[in-house]
Amino acid sequence: MSPHRPPSNIIIRQTTPEDFNQIIEMGRLIYSDLGTWSMKHLESHQHIFPQGQLVAVDQDTGKLVGSSASLIVLWDDYDLRDSWHDFTDHGMFTNHDTQGHTLYGADVMVHPHQQGRGIGKIIYKARRDLTRRLELRRIRAGARLRNYGKFKDQMSPEDYVLRIICGEIGDPTLSFQIKQGFRVLGVVRDYLHHDEESCGHAAVIEWVNHQAATRKDTYGRDRKFAKPRKRSMKPIDDAEDSDQ
Ligand SMILES: CC(C)(COP(=O)(O)OP(=O)(O)OC[C@H]1O[C@@H](n2cnc3c(N)ncnc32)[C@H](O)[C@@H]1OP(=O)(O)O)[C@@H](O)C(=O)NCCC(=O)NCCS
Structure with missing residues (x-):
């Protein structure tokens, strides 16, 4: 893939409950058998750490083209070899800890028809901006x-x-x-x-x-x-x- 400019019609904003159905649908397309977010998960993320939940939206169509889900963890509570389920409390984010210094990236996805256009890149820029705004020391993920x-x-x-x-x-x-x-x-x-x-x-x-x-x-x-x-x-x- 050659370097490209992220598309200018894509905006990144905080997730709202109206986005949940499209996030679930996109997750099904991407992860199929692996399983994806349920309404219960997304409601929990929204309740616990709304700032950490982002979506990429195509302004021309109003459609959602990407999303990311994050929480804050106190790294000392974990081992480097812990699993995704440990770091996200089985996807519910109830282990979110405002005393922590680490933004944990639980998921990032871009709609299969939109991959390779620079959307993942701007989602990650938004994640880094969030990390700086919250004065966290790092982003970690698996x-x-x-x-x-x-x-x-x-x-x-x-x-x-x-x-x-x-x-x-x-x-x-x-x-x-x-x-x-x-x-x-x-x-x-x-x-x-x-x-x-x-x-x-x-x-x-x-x-x-x-x-x-x-x-x-x-x-x-x-x-x-x-x-x-x-x-x-x-x-x-x-x-x-x-x-x-
Ligand atoms: C991973 C993912 C989020 C990347 O998003 P994307 O919008 O396709 O990526 P971008 O187009 O923004 O690419 C950004 C850069 O990464 C590079 N890149 C993307 N996919 C790549 C690949 N398969 N191999 C090598 N480089 C790749 C691009 O070339 C680009 O580099 P550039 O800036 O030099 O041009 C997306 O492909 C996806 O949703 N995958 C499935 C879900 C998933 O596995 N998520 C991660 C869970 S851990």
């Missing part, structure tokens, strides 16, 4: 390794992630997240255990808000998943985050 199932007989999930970081292979989710300025902290083997595409595996990813984070917040990182610095590759740091 990026499910969508294409790993195709490589499972050839390499471990860790090697798969390393090869994506090096740009040797592409993954529909992780390659996108890396382009959004995220770096990989580790690999979790049972993040979404019923996800056949990824065989349940995900990469734990992080974007650091340097306006709020201190040196302590990034000190002592395992360098295993650091991106090699080649002349041909842009480094994954805030230099890539052009929305400062």
Whole structure:
């Protein structure tokens, strides 16, 4: 995919209950067997942390073309290897903690007919803006390794992630997240255990808000998943985050 300008007719705004049916419909199209949000989940998100729930809307048609769902967590309450269900309280966000410093990305999706047009990119810009506004130190999420199932007989999930970081292979989710300025902290083997595409595996990813984070917040990182610095590759740091 070549670099592109996000479409100018798309706006990002906070989710309202009127959006719920379209979010559920889009989730069904995207995740099919994996399952998606129910009305009960979306009502809970809206009640607990309305600011964290965003939708992308096409202003020409009024239709919803993307969405994202986030909550705040106190990272010390969790282990890097915890699952999506642990970090989101089974999708209900009742573990949302305003004392936390981490925006946890529970989901991001773009309508299948609209993918590859820069909409995911502007949703992530809105997430970073929210993180800065709330003075949170970071965004973390589990990026499910969508294409790993195709490589499972050839390499471990860790090697798969390393090869994506090096740009040797592409993954529909992780390659996108890396382009959004995220770096990989580790690999979790049972993040979404019923996800056949990824065989349940995900990469734990992080974007650091340097306006709020201190040196302590990034000190002592395992360098295993650091991106090699080649002349041909842009480094994954805030230099890539052009929305400062
Ligand atoms: C992942 C997803 C949100 C990306 O949204 P999108 O609107 O298609 O992505 P964009 O068009 O904004 O792409 C942004 C950048 O990522 C890159 N990118 C997107 N998909 C990519 C892929 N499959 N491989 C490599 N790069 C990719 C684009 O080239 C673009 O880079 P550029 O800025 O250099 O042009 C979307 O594809 C989606 O909804 N996937 C299914 C749901 C899902 O798996 N969500 C993640 C749950 S962990």
